[in-house]
Amino acid sequence: MEPVEPDASAPLRVLLVEDDDADAVLVTEHFTDADLAVDLQRAESLADAEAALHDPEAVDCVLLDLALPDAHGFEGLRRLLYTDGPAVLVLTGLRDEQLGADAVGVGAQDYLVKDLVDGPSLARAVRYAVERRRSDRVRRALRDARLRADENARLERGLLPTPLIEDPEMRVLARYEPGTEQTLLGGDFYDVVEGSDGTLHAVIGDVCGHGPDEAALGVSLRIAWRTLVLSGIDPDRVLPTMHELLVHERNQPTLFTTLATATVEPGRERMTLRLAGHPPPALVGEGQDTSMLSTERLGLPLGVGEGVSWTPLEVELPKKWALLLYTDGLIEGRQVSGDVLWTDGLLDLLREVTAGPAPWRDDPGTMLDAVMERVRSLSTARPDDVAAVLLVSDK
Structure with missing residues (x-):
């Protein structure tokens, strides 16, 4: 799939996967404090998140709470890591910091500790995650193009x-x-x-x-x-x-x-x-x-x-x-x-x-x-x- 050049002036499309209403309100306030333009959607379960991501290209970043009613451990993270999908940031509690670090090893772009995050740090983490994800996709597209070109060259020499x-x-x-x-x-x-x-x-x-x-x-x-x-x-x-x-x-x-x-x-x-x-x-x-x-x-x-x-x-x-x-x-x-x-x-x-x-x-x-x-x-x-x-x- 060819990478699509993003519109720098458009708000970032963020999907918050969080079942706790109070934490969801806090994340919304953090974005407001940071003055970051986001189009924020919320899913209260993993099933709702997968439905919202029927088109992975429609979301730039997912903020994923690891403690969901219908997902255990890294199950939810693995199911939301689409090859050409959005960046995924993990939200953890203060006592789950090691769990967040382990999530990066599974494939998350980064992790955020809920009790320590504020508006600027949240906005910075989302921006960086989105840009890293876009860079990864461009590099993957270039690598795939080179592999296809090399394969075609070998086949053409034979044909x-x-x-x-x-x-x-x-x-x-x-x-x-x-x-x-x-x-x-x-x-x-x-x-x-x-x-x-x-x-x-x-x-x-x-x-x-x-x-x-x-x-x-x-x-x-x-x-x-x-x-x-x-x-x-x-x-x-x-x-x-x-x-x-x-x-x-x-x-x-x-x-x-x-x-x-x-x-x-x-x-x-x-x-x-x-x-x-x-x-x-x-x-x-x-x-x-x-x-x-x-x-x-x-x-x-x-x-x-x-x-x-x-x-x-x-x-x-x-x-x-x-x-x-x-x-x-x-x-x-x-x-x-x-x-x-x-x-x-x-x-x-x-x-x-x-x-x-x-x-x-x-x-x-x-x-x-x-x-x-x-x-x-x-x-x-x-x-x-x-x-x-x-x-x-x-x-």
């Missing part, structure tokens, strides 16, 4: 690797953008490697859901794919093996992954495409020469069904071809009209972007950036991540 190719006539350009409605890295992943015989292998996939579990599964699948194709396994066994891996590694039985693989022969004239519930790649040409590959042999996502197989689609490649693989975040953004871009809209957009007067092949990175920007401009909301890989053959 978005450096392509492993040696062919000087092949160019690989990749882009990744997180979704606009989530902060954690999702499960989109891609990879491109070249086998020892010159065969080019590419994969792009999307683990359903967002968060570290999905991202970690995406890393595992990407590494498994790279290992399988570089080991020279029969291409028809790659997806079934990854399906089995996903089924055994996922932490939820309904988790699945869409995926597209492309295997390009060493001569770069033929390609074998396999789709596991994934949108089809596009062959990018000049303007109207751009086309979306067929989905007639679209198979089930990994993790869905048993004994599934994925029928390959053989594609003849033109001279100097380019192939765009992408995850569905690129085509599922909601537009102003309420429609989604989908594959037809992406095809129109690609034809528009590649129809410029200057050949886009001279600077394919700029073309890919223009596609990503046009998708952003057309989408009012794009909750999913986007990964896109452009393979450009100069043969």
